[in-house]
Amino acid sequence: MPVPLYQAKAEFFRMLGHPVRIRVLELLQDGPKAVRELLAEIEVEPSNLSAQLAVLRRSGIVTATRDGSTVVYALAGADVADLLKAARKILTELLVGQNELLAQLREDSA
Amino acid sequence: MPVPLYQAKAEFFRMLGHPVRIRVLELLQDGPKAVRELLAEIEVEPSNLSAQLAVLRRSGIVTATRDGSTVVYALAGADVADLLKAARKILTELLVGQNELLAQLREDSA
DNA sequence: TGTCGAATTGAAGAATTCTTCAATTCGACA
DNA sequence: TGTCGAATTGAAGAATTCTTCAATTCGACA
Structure with missing residues (x-):
């Protein structure tokens, strides 16, 4: 199995x-x-x-x-570096996205 | 924070x-x-x-x-493909390693 | 408006993972 | 052999995540 x-x-x-x-x-x-x-x-x-x-x-x-x-x-x-690099790339995008969301929330409440 | x-x-x-x-x-x-x-x-x-x-x-x-x-x-x-590719690469190595270990165990018991 | 199907949510118990403590292993060295 | 420090392990409770059920939301359409 x-x-x-x-x-x-x-x-x-x-x-x-x-x-x-x-x-x-x-x-x-x-x-x-x-x-x-x-x-x-x-x-x-x-x-x-x-x-x-x-x-x-x-x-x-x-x-x-x-x-x-x-x-x-x-x-x-194992080539851990590649993996962590790919992960960092996505993570950066995600965190930027969250920041933009945060910024929008601030605008809305202003 | x-x-x-x-x-x-x-x-x-x-x-x-x-x-x-x-x-x-x-x-x-x-x-x-x-x-x-x-x-x-x-x-x-x-x-x-x-x-x-x-x-x-x-x-x-x-x-x-x-x-x-x-x-x-x-x-x-996000570029998920790269990440999954890097992960697959490592995973392949790890699984191959486990198979070799298994093969050794079989030899030992033979 | 009423009803249907698609998808989501909240809640609760089951399962898994984390953390910490005390005890153990193992080699170095006197 | 005896003791020390480095590291690991087992056990137990705390915390987190998973799964399932019943209930809810939401748009489509009669």
């Missing part, structure tokens, strides 16, 4: 749908990072970060390797 | 994270579609589809216009 493709896609996007996970992926675009480094840049409890890293790991989009007493995460080679 | 960008991004991806919503966006790439047409192609209760369409509408990624007794949805101009 193969998972329908649109369901796999939905799960993929849901995996991206968390602020901490987004920040981790963005940080990893500059290269591998230890958990401690991530912790230093993201305001979140260690156990919470671990949980979010586990979500990313389970999806396969990142890999974790132990290096002495620290664990280093890296993008699993 | 502006919404942090990474939170806006996370909300955006969460908005995409539902099978029905993905299918709607894919169908709308071929042009505007009436709700009845969507309903004919997606196996889901009318009220459920409406709820998912409401999520898409609220995000601004689609627009709804009334045409007589039917309502027609369309992409709000």
Whole structure:
């Protein structure tokens, strides 16, 4: 029983749908990072970060390797940059649209 | 108090994270579609589809216009195709990776 | 105006995801 | 071996999202 493709896609996007996970992926675009480094840049409890890293790991989009007493995460080679760029493009349009709406509302009440 | 960008991004991806919503966006790439047409192609209760369409509408990624007794949805101009293409690319890599893992597991047990 | 079909909405319970805490794993090093 | 720090895990409650039902809106048309 193969998972329908649109369901796999939905799960993929849901995996991206968390602020901490987004920040981790963005940080990893500059290269591998230890958990401690991530912790230093993201305001979140260690156990919470671990949980979010586990979500990313389970999806396969990142890999974790132990290096002495620290664990280093890296993008699993996938081209995350393109995805985030496409997302940013749409998001920009959407936010601009919302601002225009806001502006209209202001005019109406003026 | 502006919404942090990474939170806006996370909300955006969460908005995409539902099978029905993905299918709607894919169908709308071929042009505007009436709700009845969507309903004919997606196996889901009318009220459920409406709820998912409401999520898409609220995000601004689609627009709804009334045409007589039917309502027609369309992409709000945003370049959704690029996004879905980038997502498919990564997803393909991830699924291939999972298959390789599966193959290894089979070997191990052989 | 009255009625019909298309679509949406509100409400409520089910299901999923998040967050936090305490406990555990694992390697480094004395 | 014993202990420390780094990171993860399991569990439990809180929060969010999903699904379904019944009720409502809205235009078309008699």
